[in-house]
Amino acid sequence: MSVDNKSRERLIECAKKEFLEKGFAKASLRNICAQAGLTTGAVYFLFKDKNGLLEAVVSAPLGELMQLMRSHIAEEEHSDIAAYSHVAGDHDYFADEMVKLLYSHYDEMMILLEKSQGSQFENLPDKVIEMLDNGYMRAAQLYADAMPGKRINRYMLHWFSHIQVDAFIHLLTHERDMQKALEKIKPVLDMLVKSWVEYIREDDK
Amino acid sequence: MSVDNKSRERLIECAKKEFLEKGFAKASLRNICAQAGLTTGAVYFLFKDKNGLLEAVVSAPLGELMQLMRSHIAEEEHSDIAAYSHVAGDHDYFADEMVKLLYSHYDEMMILLEKSQGSQFENLPDKVIEMLDNGYMRAAQLYADAMPGKRINRYMLHWFSHIQVDAFIHLLTHERDMQKALEKIKPVLDMLVKSWVEYIREDDK
Amino acid sequence: MSVDNKSRERLIECAKKEFLEKGFAKASLRNICAQAGLTTGAVYFLFKDKNGLLEAVVSAPLGELMQLMRSHIAEEEHSDIAAYSHVAGDHDYFADEMVKLLYSHYDEMMILLEKSQGSQFENLPDKVIEMLDNGYMRAAQLYADAMPGKRINRYMLHWFSHIQVDAFIHLLTHERDMQKALEKIKPVLDMLVKSWVEYIREDDK
Amino acid sequence: MSVDNKSRERLIECAKKEFLEKGFAKASLRNICAQAGLTTGAVYFLFKDKNGLLEAVVSAPLGELMQLMRSHIAEEEHSDIAAYSHVAGDHDYFADEMVKLLYSHYDEMMILLEKSQGSQFENLPDKVIEMLDNGYMRAAQLYADAMPGKRINRYMLHWFSHIQVDAFIHLLTHERDMQKALEKIKPVLDMLVKSWVEYIREDDK
DNA sequence: TATGAATGAGATTTCATTCAT
DNA sequence: CATGAATGAAATCTCATTCAT
Numbered sequence: 001m002s003v004d005n006k007s008r009e010r011l012i013e014c015a016k017k018e019f020l021e022k023g024f025a026k027a028s029l030r031n032i033c034a035q036a037g038l039t040t041g042a043v044y045f046l047f048k049d050k051n052g053l054l055e056a057v058v059s060a061p062l063g064e065l066m067q068l069m070r071s072h073i074a075e076e077e078h079s080d081i082a083a084y085s086h087v088a089g090d091h092d093y094f095a096d097e098m099v100k101l102l103y104s105h106y107d108e109m110m111i112l113l114e115k116s117q118g119s120q121f122e123n124l125p126d127k128v129i130e131m132l133d134n135g136y137m138r139a140a141q142l143y144a145d146a147m148p149g150k151r152i153n154r155y156m157l158h159w160f161s162h163i164q165v166d167a168f169i170h171l172l173t174h175e176r177d178m179q180k181a182l183e184k185i186k187p188v189l190d191m192l193v194k195s196w197v198e199y200i201r202e203d204d205k
Numbered sequence: 206m207s208v209d210n211k212s213r214e215r216l217i218e219c220a221k222k223e224f225l226e227k228g229f230a231k232a233s234l235r236n237i238c239a240q241a242g243l244t245t246g247a248v249y250f251l252f253k254d255k256n257g258l259l260e261a262v263v264s265a266p267l268g269e270l271m272q273l274m275r276s277h278i279a280e281e282e283h284s285d286i287a288a289y290s291h292v293a294g295d296h297d298y299f300a301d302e303m304v305k306l307l308y309s310h311y312d313e314m315m316i317l318l319e320k321s322q323g324s325q326f327e328n329l330p331d332k333v334i335e336m337l338d339n340g341y342m343r344a345a346q347l348y349a350d351a352m353p354g355k356r357i358n359r360y361m362l363h364w365f366s367h368i369q370v371d372a373f374i375h376l377l378t379h380e381r382d383m384q385k386a387l388e389k390i391k392p393v394l395d396m397l398v399k400s401w402v403e404y405i406r407e408d409d410k
Numbered sequence: 411m412s413v414d415n416k417s418r419e420r421l422i423e424c425a426k427k428e429f430l431e432k433g434f435a436k437a438s439l440r441n442i443c444a445q446a447g448l449t450t451g452a453v454y455f456l457f458k459d460k461n462g463l464l465e466a467v468v469s470a471p472l473g474e475l476m477q478l479m480r481s482h483i484a485e486e487e488h489s490d491i492a493a494y495s496h497v498a499g500d501h502d503y504f505a506d507e508m509v510k511l512l513y514s515h516y517d518e519m520m521i522l523l524e525k526s527q528g529s530q531f532e533n534l535p536d537k538v539i540e541m542l543d544n545g546y547m548r549a550a551q552l553y554a555d556a557m558p559g560k561r562i563n564r565y566m567l568h569w570f571s572h573i574q575v576d577a578f579i580h581l582l583t584h585e586r587d588m589q590k591a592l593e594k595i596k597p598v599l600d601m602l603v604k605s606w607v608e609y610i611r612e613d614d615k
Numbered sequence: 616m617s618v619d620n621k622s623r624e625r626l627i628e629c630a631k632k633e634f635l636e637k638g639f640a641k642a643s644l645r646n647i648c649a650q651a652g653l654t655t656g657a658v659y660f661l662f663k664d665k666n667g668l669l670e671a672v673v674s675a676p677l678g679e680l681m682q683l684m685r686s687h688i689a690e691e692e693h694s695d696i697a698a699y700s701h702v703a704g705d706h707d708y709f710a711d712e713m714v715k716l717l718y719s720h721y722d723e724m725m726i727l728l729e730k731s732q733g734s735q736f737e738n739l740p741d742k743v744i745e746m747l748d749n750g751y752m753r754a755a756q757l758y759a760d761a762m763p764g765k766r767i768n769r770y771m772l773h774w775f776s777h778i779q780v781d782a783f784i785h786l787l788t789h790e791r792d793m794q795k796a797l798e799k800i801k802p803v804l805d806m807l808v809k810s811w812v813e814y815i816r817e818d819d820k
Numbered sequence: 821t822a823t824g825a826a827t828g829a830g831a832t833t834t835c836a837t838t839c840a841t
Numbered sequence: 842c843a844t845g846a847a848t849g850a851a852a853t854c855t856c857a858t859t860c861a862t
């Protein structure tokens with residue numbers, strides 16, 4: 001918005017590198033600023049503090065991520081249980097979106113999901129899991145009710161949310177190329193959906 | 206080796222608490238030593254350094270863990286592919302052993318698997334996954350060969366090792382009671398085995 | 411001088427608050443400017459520096475204070491020693507004037523007298539005491555001369571000046587209401603005057 | 616208690632100087648440590664922190680001061696109102712004790728009473744005043760009850776406690792020699808006691 | 821067998837101030 | 842008339858580590 005945000009951008013760029021390399025906690029403001037050719041004071045002028053700098057690095061991608069999660073969950077909650085047989089395509093669609101999002105901000109997502117210990121975002125994966133878990137709960141309930149003598153296996157439901165999130169993080173850390181990632185996530189998601197249907201219920205009592 | 210290990214043991218006990226609470230990186234040697242009624246110098250006499258203290262805390266359980274892993278993998282490598290239909294019991298047996306081991310040294314395992322960032326053990330889960338991955342490779346190869354036009358999906362194979370390890374860590378962090386843990390891990394392992402068989406292969410080319 | 415002093419005034423107003431709250435030394439220019447909707451640079455344009463800002467806040471009341479002090483001292487120096495018996499009314503008059511002045515610029519006076527550590531005004535009370543001390547000196551001399559074998563107790567003279575100033579500061583910090591303050595200061599001044607007459611002299615040699 | 620506390624003592628000595636010169640808030644740990652030929656870390660080993668260092672500097676004299684205050688107040692509370700005519704000697708005794716105490720730890724007392732802004736002791740004078748105020752309350756009550764139509768002038772009572780404390784601080788800052796101080800405090804205390812008796816009461820209603 | 825003392829390098833943060841625009 | 846950007850110096854504190862004794 002000002003004539004030149006060069007310093008701000010340089011700082012963000014250098015912070016990104018440092019966070020990625022050392023993680024938030026061990027990242028050194030001094031290092032970042034030296035790299036950017038500035039003094040640490042500049043961080044406190046341009047951002048609030050170390051956390052503020054991190055926020056500047058990840059906030060936009062984070063917003064998009066949360067947006068996608070919310071719309072996925074909303075869809076999930078309005079989906080018909082009977083339709084579960086062909087939801088696969090749906091899931092594929094979500095997975096595609098997610099992969100594209102993750103890889104279009106690769107560094108930021110890595111920081112957010114893997115390198116944010118010690119920051120305000122250190123529990124983001126857990127929060128996302130919680131969102132999913134809650135979102136899937138209704139569908140699971142309907143699904144369980146549909147079969148007498150069965151009830152939701154709460155632990156399995158949660159674990160499925162956990163490994164779904166985990167699947168994307170694992171992908172991110174093991175495959176740098178987006179096209180390949182799009183291929184690789186397919187069977188994973190496929191397996192997840194099929195297993196979900198099969199293992200989400202347990203015998204009542 | 207017996208006269209007077211009191212200090213050593215007190216130190217180990219206090220370190221365990223601190224590591225569990227704050228994680229290795231943020232644990233304070235001074236704190237630990239003060240708690241043990243000693244000074245930091247004692248750590249450098251009795252152990253080598255901070256990492257050495259951690260090692261003393263976790264080495265025995267770690268040894269047992271590696272032992273169990275190795276024997277599991279060895280078994281896996283000698284197993285017959287044809288037998289895969291009823292390997293379920295086998296896996297249950299392994300899972301039981303693993304859960305019992307993990308829960309008989311709960312604190313140490315938590316430290317090792319969840320609180321060791323910054324230490325020499327920070328990649329232990331990855332190493333275990335690697336072991337598993339390698340161990341499952343031969344069986345997977347045989348299994349793939351048995352079906353023409355199919356080959357191993359390397360990524361899926363690795364991911365299965367990943368979530369298998371993850372399953373135990375997730376259990377550890379979400380269920381403190383061993384009996385309940387033994388119940389909860391069952392469907393997880395069941396799902397894992399069944400899915401393994403189904404998803405480990407992909408179309409050739 | 412009139413078109414647009416808004417910024418200047420806003421700055422002064424906000425500075426007043428901050429100085430009052432935290433004292434000069436711990437007051438933060440950034441805070442003040444942010445509160446005023448300006449940046450720190452503005453302070454250096456509109457005033458000279460932090461001290462200049464303080465000066466702008468207190469200069470008018472300070473001028474009046476010094477004026478009153480000077481006229482009080484001038485009167486004191488021209489007063490007749492013989493008249494000391496009924497000077498009481500005089501002192502009451504001065505005290506009233508002083509209280510009215512102090513309370514008509516309560517905030518500024520508080521800053522000046524209690525919150526100016528670290529600024530150019532940090533010794534104002536001492537300077538005022540010095541003025542008083544010098545002013546009372548002549549009267550005291552005449553008074554001492556009037557009684558053979560007596561001389562001025564220099565220390566007591568100074569201490570009286572000290573507690574006279576102190577009396578007003580104490581009042582300011584312990585009574586926010588002007589009417590009540592006017593009542594409370596009466597016996598204090600009364601005591602001061604009477605004791606002055608009695609204790610200002612000591613035996614010669 | 617150890618072989619040599621040289622560093623500790625050097626640190627305390629240098630801190631004393633720095634605190635005296637700049638006051639607690641503006642005193643620089645770096646400076647103090649450099650002066651003592653140590654690093655700042657040493658402070659955090661030998662004391663807890665900056666406040667801890669100050670505490671080490673002043674704690675002994677502070678203890679004695681509080682002790683003396685307490686015994687003075689206890690005496691005051693058990694004193695007979697009828698005896699007030701010849702209490703003067705009593706007060707002289709207290710004043711002598713106080714002056715001796717203050718001057719036998721001159722630097723520490725200066726720090727405590729004049730240079731402790733920003734530390735845990737910054738309100739010590741106020742606390743002492745409060746103690747005195749409370750202590751004198753009972754005597755004042757009896758004294759007021761003894762004359763119908765009179766009641767305690769709460770403000771004057773407090774102000775007397777205030778200037779009594781102030782008298783000692785003023786002395787400390789204006790007279791470095793103990794013998795001279797002992798002389799100078801006499802008429803001050805004398806005046807205080809006489810005025811107390813005269814001004815502590817006001818007309819009822 | 822351990823202590824006590826101290827280091828040295830680092831951390832984040834705060835601040836008044838400057839100055840080109 | 843004031844901003845926005847940035848400096849540079851200083852602040853307190855924390856820590857793992859060392860080593861003579």
